[in-house]
Amino acid sequence: MRYVVIGFEVHQPFRIRRDFFWNPRADRDLIERYFDSERNREIFERVKRKCYLPATGIILEEIQSGENEGREVKFFFSISGTFVEQAEKWGKDLLELLQQLSYTHKVEFLGQTYYHSVTSLWEDPTEWREQVKLHRDLMKSVFGSQPETFENTELITNRRVAEEVESMGFKVMLMEGKEKVLRGKSPNYVYRLRGGKLSLLPRNYRLSDDIAFRFSSRDWEQYPLTAEKFAEWIRSSTGHLGLVFVDYETFGEHHWPESGILEFLRWLPRELNRKGVRMRIPREISGEEYDELELTEDYSSWADIDKDETSWLGNQMQWAYDETVRRAEMPSKELGGDFLRAWRYLTTSDHYYYMFMGHGGPAEVHSYFSAFSSATEAFINEFYATNQFLWEELKLLNSPGVPFVFRRNGRPFAVIWNERELKEVESRDPETYKKHEKYIKEWIR
């Protein structure tokens, strides 16, 4: 391959209190009541020390030395809004460093959902769109750039998602290079969405996982992975352009600094240059489409072995949690302020991910990333928290205890608790509203 696009997912969630059910609190502050600020801060500061600051420093230095030596060193970052919020609270120095990256114009900041949520999986895309807009505004205000490339949470993609992304004005979208989606095509090319203009850039998950998962594995026959070896693999791979996309925490947190991962990051741009591989950023690849790619309604993502949506919505606990979150949407929007903010924190994909019930390799990955000791423990506390949250809201709104559920295409579309919320549904989809009119009358009675 002549080109490589390398970038990082940068995200931290607001974790729900680990003992929310077992040890109820009467904190006055809504956010403090539901979310474990102390723990969130502790984790953020640890990762900042081990990964964010040194890795960002290395990238900045390498971009600058590349400029001095006539090499192009380019990376992209997909930074969630919740991460930026935490950085504003506990990592101003980090935020300034990231802003310095933006001044080099060698770094692209991607669009995603502000809350790194799974709302794109919902039948009604309204909240997803709003979160994308919030994130766009955030990127503009913090890094001064309007994102042109979109990375949906955990690369969740299907035809509907891609079409929505195009309609929101993005030119390029990252997706997982899953065989079932590519159907024999190579991940190492840029594709154009069939029937649209959106450029699709599939992730080469083998090359990405070599860094993300296998870098410090001594059982791996390729251990140790050096920058030179990795650059050679990229160079000798067939295709046009490879996307290497990993969690930023890979550099110093998932693989400790002692593993040599930060040195790997430092030397990679030089080795790529030596091998004649050029670094690019996603916004530059629009116009390089090699072929068309047809997407179906089936979801793909970068998670686990199945690489679909079941890591977040694959068991009853996750479905129940999701149902409660969706029931709280309209009340949260009615109440606004901290209620809306807290509710949006609850839509973050991590909360769903903690309830994954698989086994083997994927489960090990989940347990590593989990804020809870088990999926059951996550469910008890998170499900109770969302229910408690909803109960609080309904009490404040003085709403009756029976909701009305709008359905579209056989799936829940919106859940309302009072007549005031009806207008919102009507404005979102008049047709769906009309189909439910006679049942609404009964519900009101």
Add this chain to the structure above:
Amino acid sequence: MKRVQSLFIPEEVKSIWFLSFEAQGVASIGGLGRAVYSLARELTKAGFRVHLIMPSHGRHLDGETASRLKLRDTGAVIRGTRRGLDGNFYPYSLGVEEGQMEGIRLLLIKGLDYQSGRFLDSWDVYNEPLEKASLVARAVPYLVQKAVDLSEIPDLIHVHDWHMVVPGTVAKQEFEDRRIVIPLVYSIHLLGKVRIPWHYASEDWSGLGNCKHYVWNVVKHRLLSYREIWDSLGEGYVEKFGAFECDLLSTVSRNYLTFDLYNFLGNWVENKSCVIYNGTDWTLGQAKSDAAEIFSTEDRREVRRKILSHLSSLRVIPKDYWSGHILWNSRGPLGIREDWTYEKLEDAPLILFAGRISYQKGPDLLARAFRRVLEKTKANLIMLGIPTGDYSLLQDVVNTLSESKKARIILGQFKDDRLYRSFFYAADVFAMPSRWEPFGITAIESMAVGTPVVGYYVGGIAESVKDLRGGMDGTGFLAYPESIEDLSEALLTAVKLAEADESGDRRHLLEIPYKLNVDDVHLWSRVRQNSVARVEMLFRWTSSARQAMECYGKALTMAKYRAVSSM
């Protein structure tokens, strides 16, 4: 020969052995044959004695070739056995045909029995190349002895491409066994990255004894055995072995040397490497007279118009069935008629591609870039392709070009070289979208007849083509390697400049996507002149011969160092 202690070393290079698998005029299918023949011819003209040693490929059995090359059997009978990995012995019986071609002395190794002849005399040049090369290596000791007997010892051995590395090394060693140190130059025209176990080269099979000898290793000559070099330093790669064995490594462009050879062989070869560019015999005058003979005009625009309408009488049928089948299935959109002639194209700027339909040559990238060009302007694309058996790539190109109806794919050999050259003369721009390219001879052929080139910034193309954005002496444009968008913009710029030049209409200059400060509406005419001038200056075979002579001088010095290493 000069005596140094007990060794003999040539004082200067006057007589050369060329070892090659191909040579134009004898047996050739591609650029290697053209390069070897042309270089040998120019060196002969410059007063060198050149012996060209190669497998016969059965050409001595063809009456026309045998008489043209004045081939005659030398009476040599070389018999022996090779021992296989299975422990069995395999006899061989070889002969040597001697001939002449424009002053070049030919030595063709042929088979004298079925077991040898079925390899060496196979008409297909690359049928069982390893066996052909191994049997040539078995004939080398005879040729060396004969040269010593007749006092016709070469001053230098020049091996072309990996196939002849083992025969060339055997020759070097055979002379050294007689205390004669002959410099070995190894030219890589295209990396093959062929890897074979040591047994192939060994005394058992190709006849290379595992003796210790001096080879250059980073900063000094070291005493190592052939097997050590083959297995440990060369990792079984024939080309790596050849790089250690030679006194000087040459290739066809500086970029290919820097980005491909150094990456494969290691940077240590830097201090014993050099570049010998390829050349071309094509001239503008010749192209003009071809056009005048066929189309009764020398005017490029008129020739283009006539060529585009001449397509309806051009009949080229692909030789291999599947390539024909793929074209035939899309004959409508590709403008192929029932009798294998082509629908004519409306007059519009012509983009020309000529080369193998292979992944390396990038016809798939050109097809996509052309589709984008058509979104902005009128243009035609003609692909003069050579099928390579990569049918999925051909199908992809056909599918991509079928939509436009502005492209013609012509697969197969032209009966008339003059007509083939006229396509180059008539084109407004020649596209060279190779993903990698050691040299890219078609680019200089195109420039030689005054047709600028748009290609990717890779290998030899980046040296033969000068980007117009870098100065007014440019000969085309170089796009970012493998970038479809950049290639389409470069092609569109070229087409617009050509249209402006042709019509004198400055409005075309406003539609150029590249940031060029163009004031001269006839800039493209200047670029055409630049192209011709650049070929005259750098890419004639006389220049290549001069470069080769410089390389030979360095090789001789290195061989002298090697010889005194033992003292």
